[in-house]
Amino acid sequence: MRETFLPFALPDLGERERQQLQEVLDSGWLTTGPKTRQFEREFAAHVGAVHAVAVNSCTAAMHLALEAIGLQSGDLVITTPYTFAATAEVIRYFDAIPVFVDVDPETLNLDVRQVREVAAALGNRSPSGRRFLPPALGTTAPDRGFGTLKALLPVHMAGYPCDLDALYAVAAQHHLAVIEDAAHAFGTTYKGRPIGCSPYPGVPSAVCFSFYATKTLTTGEGGMICLSDEALADRCRIMALHGISKDAWKRYSAEGNWYYEIIAPGYKYNMTDLAAAIGLAQLGKAERMRQRRAHIAREYTRAFRELPELQTPPDKPDGQHAWHLYVLRLCLERLTIDRDQFIQELKQRKIGASVHFIPLHIHPYYREKYGYQPEDFPVAYGEYLREISLPLYSKMTDADVESVIGAVRDIVARYGRAAISSAPA
Numbered sequence: 001m002r003e004t005f006l007p008f009a010l011p012d013l014g015e016r017e018r019q020q021l022q023e024v025l026d027s028g029w030l031t032t033g034p035k036t037r038q039f040e041r042e043f044a045a046h047v048g049a050v051h052a053v054a055v056n057s058c059t060a061a062m063h064l065a066l067e068a069i070g071l072q073s074g075d076l077v078i079t080t081p082y083t084f085a086a087t088a089e090v091i092r093y094f095d096a097i098p099v100f101v102d103v104d105p106e107t108l109n110l111d112v113r114q115v116r117e118v119a120a121a122l123g124n125r126s127p128s129g130r131r132f133l134p135p136a137l138g139t140t141a142p143d144r145g146f147g148t149l150k151a152l153l154p155v156h157m158a159g160y161p162c163d164l165d166a167l168y169a170v171a172a173q174h175h176l177a178v179i180e181d182a183a184h185a186f187g188t189t190y191k192g193r194p195i196g197c198s199p200y201p202g203v204p205s206a207v208c209f210s211f212y213a214t215k216t217l218t219t220g221e222g223g224m225i226c227l228s229d230e231a232l233a234d235r236c237r238i239m240a241l242h243g244i245s246k247d248a249w250k251r252y253s254a255e256g257n258w259y260y261e262i263i264a265p266g267y268k269y270n271m272t273d274l275a276a277a278i279g280l281a282q283l284g285k286a287e288r289m290r291q292r293r294a295h296i297a298r299e300y301t302r303a304f305r306e307l308p309e310l311q312t313p314p315d316k317p318d319g320q321h322a323w324h325l326y327v328l329r330l331c332l333e334r335l336t337i338d339r340d341q342f343i344q345e346l347k348q349r350k351i352g353a354s355v356h357f358i359p360l361h362i363h364p365y366y367r368e369k370y371g372y373q374p375e376d377f378p379v380a381y382g383e384y385l386r387e388i389s390l391p392l393y394s395k396m397t398d399a400d401v402e403s404v405i406g407a408v409r410d411i412v413a414r415y416g417r418a419a420i421s422s423a424p425a
């Protein structure tokens, strides 16, 4: 049993971050400036992106990306219910409609076969497509047409890459944009390419990263939009800072640098140099942190693989797993306790744990707005009921890892049905 509580997540911060921050403090330039530009350049190089726009969250990144592709009120965006609030709320910012499609039971990423079917039905605007719309919309306006399908918004769940070849093929066929929610996927590769550089000509796309405190690279709060299209990148850059055109600066440079032009009512989403400084330090040790997480994940899987009460996460993606989360699934029929009790038992053994995710369609807002039932996305709902995320971060010591393994094994031994039926009377 541990002496101290093991938090579910902790950032890996140290001397590098301290030095970078000191430079910013000493320079007197706190907001967007040279550190942010340097972080954009180095991040773009790291993931092989043509353009990188630093912002203050992944939520902001996705909002700007959807704005740049021209999302309008009433438009449809196919996305996953198995995600965090941000993924669908950014669609609602436009009064556009998130069309949820269920996930693959193994990877918890969008089920590509279903995406293909839904995109075909909605993309052709055939009346039969209506059955894929949120139930409340499908029934209350039976003879009204529905909006235009504009984009796919997949999530690389836990850092396991989506099948991008298949998703971009669907997008190309139906003239859709792809906005990748890569909040978990800094460190992920797909077919040898880092997430962030999706090279699919003809499909407008943006890859959005999160640098929230728990993510695989942190700036406290922060995000990045990676794009290959220059016009989309320019639009994101301009809208990230009040819709102020930088070109105006260049054009009117003779009038001095006080001059600017507002070309649209933009947002205040810029990254500060304080945040970028932390990001630069984190970039320098990203590979070391990833390798440590991968090592811990392998240790977990080795320890849990043989236990029939547990299902370990998939770890042979078509590429490299970033291991943002270790997604353990309980085989509930083999246990006498449920997921919530399992987490309580972990807590009693001083191990922090979490759940990723409560599917969006069972939250009050989406349930009431769109008339969803939990069973509308049976995989997302079923997996949610048996999912536990274990601590997985580079600051964990070998003893921390052992204590997690010990606690999980102990709980399974105590509450496994096999253990009970075979125990001597």
Ligand SMILES: *Cc1c(COP(=O)(O)O)cnc(C)c1O
Binding pocket: 056, 057, 058, 059, 060, 083, 084, 086, 087, 155, 181, 183, 184, 209, 210, 211, 212, 222, 223
């Ligand atoms: C963390 C997270 C986000 C939001 O990131 P922020 O930087 O906090 O805006 C979006 N999507 C997923 C899947 C996440 O886990």
